[in-house]
Amino acid sequence: MAARSKTTILDIAREAGVSKSTVSLVLQGSSLIRSDTASKVRKAIEETGYVYNRGAANLRKAYSNVIGMVVNDLTNPFYAELAVGMERAFQSASVVPFIANTAESPVRQEEVLKSMLEQGVAGLIVSPARGTRPDAFRQIEAAGIPMVFAMRRLPESRVPVVVPDNWRGAALAARHLLAKGHRRLAFLAGSPDLVVYRERVGGFREACQEFGIPASDIAVLEGETSRKGGMACLDRALTAEDPPTAALCFNDAVAFGALLALRRRGLEPGRNFAVVGFDDVAEAEHYMPALTSVAVDTAGLGERAAHMVLKMIQSRTTRAEDHIGAVNLVVRESCGPDRSSEYDTAKHDTPQQGAAA
Amino acid sequence: MAARSKTTILDIAREAGVSKSTVSLVLQGSSLIRSDTASKVRKAIEETGYVYNRGAANLRKAYSNVIGMVVNDLTNPFYAELAVGMERAFQSASVVPFIANTAESPVRQEEVLKSMLEQGVAGLIVSPARGTRPDAFRQIEAAGIPMVFAMRRLPESRVPVVVPDNWRGAALAARHLLAKGHRRLAFLAGSPDLVVYRERVGGFREACQEFGIPASDIAVLEGETSRKGGMACLDRALTAEDPPTAALCFNDAVAFGALLALRRRGLEPGRNFAVVGFDDVAEAEHYMPALTSVAVDTAGLGERAAHMVLKMIQSRTTRAEDHIGAVNLVVRESCGPDRSSEYDTAKHDTPQQGAAA
DNA sequence: CCTGATAAATGGAACGTTCCAATAAATCAA
DNA sequence: TTGATTTATTGGAACGTTCCATTTATCAGG
Numbered sequence: 001m002a003a004r005s006k007t008t009i010l011d012i013a014r015e016a017g018v019s020k021s022t023v024s025l026v027l028q029g030s031s032l033i034r035s036d037t038a039s040k041v042r043k044a045i046e047e048t049g050y051v052y053n054r055g056a057a058n059l060r061k062a063y064s065n066v067i068g069m070v071v072n073d074l075t076n077p078f079y080a081e082l083a084v085g086m087e088r089a090f091q092s093a094s095v096v097p098f099i100a101n102t103a104e105s106p107v108r109q110e111e112v113l114k115s116m117l118e119q120g121v122a123g124l125i126v127s128p129a130r131g132t133r134p135d136a137f138r139q140i141e142a143a144g145i146p147m148v149f150a151m152r153r154l155p156e157s158r159v160p161v162v163v164p165d166n167w168r169g170a171a172l173a174a175r176h177l178l179a180k181g182h183r184r185l186a187f188l189a190g191s192p193d194l195v196v197y198r199e200r201v202g203g204f205r206e207a208c209q210e211f212g213i214p215a216s217d218i219a220v221l222e223g224e225t226s227r228k229g230g231m232a233c234l235d236r237a238l239t240a241e242d243p244p245t246a247a248l249c250f251n252d253a254v255a256f257g258a259l260l261a262l263r264r265r266g267l268e269p270g271r272n273f274a275v276v277g278f279d280d281v282a283e284a285e286h287y288m289p290a291l292t293s294v295a296v297d298t299a300g301l302g303e304r305a306a307h308m309v310l311k312m313i314q315s316r317t318t319r320a321e322d323h324i325g326a327v328n329l330v331v332r333e334s335c336g337p338d339r340s341s342e343y344d345t346a347k348h349d350t351p352q353q354g355a356a357a
Numbered sequence: 358m359a360a361r362s363k364t365t366i367l368d369i370a371r372e373a374g375v376s377k378s379t380v381s382l383v384l385q386g387s388s389l390i391r392s393d394t395a396s397k398v399r400k401a402i403e404e405t406g407y408v409y410n411r412g413a414a415n416l417r418k419a420y421s422n423v424i425g426m427v428v429n430d431l432t433n434p435f436y437a438e439l440a441v442g443m444e445r446a447f448q449s450a451s452v453v454p455f456i457a458n459t460a461e462s463p464v465r466q467e468e469v470l471k472s473m474l475e476q477g478v479a480g481l482i483v484s485p486a487r488g489t490r491p492d493a494f495r496q497i498e499a500a501g502i503p504m505v506f507a508m509r510r511l512p513e514s515r516v517p518v519v520v521p522d523n524w525r526g527a528a529l530a531a532r533h534l535l536a537k538g539h540r541r542l543a544f545l546a547g548s549p550d551l552v553v554y555r556e557r558v559g560g561f562r563e564a565c566q567e568f569g570i571p572a573s574d575i576a577v578l579e580g581e582t583s584r585k586g587g588m589a590c591l592d593r594a595l596t597a598e599d600p601p602t603a604a605l606c607f608n609d610a611v612a613f614g615a616l617l618a619l620r621r622r623g624l625e626p627g628r629n630f631a632v633v634g635f636d637d638v639a640e641a642e643h644y645m646p647a648l649t650s651v652a653v654d655t656a657g658l659g660e661r662a663a664h665m666v667l668k669m670i671q672s673r674t675t676r677a678e679d680h681i682g683a684v685n686l687v688v689r690e691s692c693g694p695d696r697s698s699e700y701d702t703a704k705h706d707t708p709q710q711g712a713a714a
Numbered sequence: 715c716c717t718g719a720t721a722a723a724t725g726g727a728a729c730g731t732t733c734c735a736a737t738a739a740a741t742c743a744a
Numbered sequence: 745t746t747g748a749t750t751t752a753t754t755g756g757a758a759c760g761t762t763c764c765a766t767t768t769a770t771c772a773g774g
Binding site for chain 1: 640
């Protein structure tokens, strides 16, 4: 049914009675072309249903307008939000981001990266999958393609990163709990193969030390960083001989799981046990109880990463300075700051700006 | 720092002491090449850090291995899940899906589609943005590119669709509420510019009619299809002179909003007011109270859509039969099926399979 | 050792664009 | 009117691949 012959620049040149070069110039919006010829050409383009072949163009031009965005878990609203922030930045730069999901699989990640390379992306924003080998990006670096890591960093990598101030965020959260009088604390879920984890646990430990909490009174429990993992970790924490009274969770998903597990045990989050999350996803505000969490301005970080890679492309460099994003603790109800547990209008978060490290 | 000269097929031909044609053949895994020459070539590829230029290849081949996936709202976990289902299907077909987000903007959608066309996608899976004009896909259809709509359909379109059985799902849910004795019902959020909406409201009305409910006793309230919209709609519903006792929500996000609004008013969802959602996102099971919802097998539909477009590409057609996915009602706690409101171990959902229409 | 067949490798044209150098057309100063 | 300038337009050679038609190497069978 469809006329499956492709129209090229030559067809529309013939149609408009000009040369292919003229058409090309028009396509690029050159000012060298008289405006009446230009509109003649544009009309022909309109009529023939011509579609520009970017592959052919890139062959000659050696730079493209697509930027790859590789994320490790799209179903996590956190990463979706990151992606949205990036798109916002790209839109005004007339580049198109193509998103691909690795589902936390290094193998899949390799495929995806290869495909993006082959497609000729101008730059890359990557949130590396867990368990990524150090040499996974060798080829990209060799090709000199600008790349930045977002939200996650690799141990020994020279690739610039855009991450929140994990250490400070965790310390902030822990101090909040300590200031409320808690003396036996737990850190729930995550595992040390992620640098983020080490940073967050580091901040957590530091704050505990400041308050003179003996190491024996803090429990750091590894586990899956999901709702399920949170439930499991909390259960594990509470079965200890001398259980903690408060927990800092690796991220909000874990925190939601912890809250759920508390309820299941007949404990009331906020009153009997304090919970703090990390990331401050949109849902945190609307949870029951509303979750106290470390806000990292996800979309802002995404935007930042986008600008970074854009600038790198422009200045044809593969290096840039790391950006450590400010964080701040958004206090809501899950630590029971006020002893009332009414479901009144959630107090509006007034993000007191935190300084970057 | 980086050696910014690109290696081509000729470079590796020289390196391996063969012709470019041979290299090309090796790249395609042809059996015409003796295995020792092949491995010689592969070694050269390895050493030089060569990256295949798919743009150049497509120029000659006129078919590509990328499929575009255009979704209207990535931050909705529902669509993210859809995307994941699609990826699963594509992975085994060695095609790479590139995801782009339109954020419900027809303008952005146009840009994104144009870009994908230019990039030479072999096929397209689209969940159209709200307010998409009927001729938005004219160019794609003219180009004869296989396309399927997922989750949403356009009023007068011949493009094949993969959607859940919205009508039946809504009817199922409404009957559930009616069977529980509710006689004043509301349908919350959404608006008639979406075909999905009309289908769901249709099923809802049909069920009410079956039970002989007068039209004056059912309230259909339009509104934003978000948590916020849900809260607003519920508030609106309850201020009516003779308020409903149960609501079917356009989707789960709306339902979560409705539950929240109930709590804010001091009402207990499940006991004082029944709420049913639609889509059954992962979160529904873990909510408090666990949300009764119409399950649509999102990932399955995504997979289905992927296979559909794959098949269309293979058979070079632009037509296919619509797929209407089976739905079933997952009964949890938000309609208070049992009058106990304990937070005990959530009853495990036993999805009694519903037949397709 | 040759013949014919088969297997393996190759050169060249094409794909649709951009860009440079060159030409043609329009404009201007004298 | 003419040459000098400026403004518009154009052909042709790339870009990195595939694929067809050839050429060259390999191998049986006589």
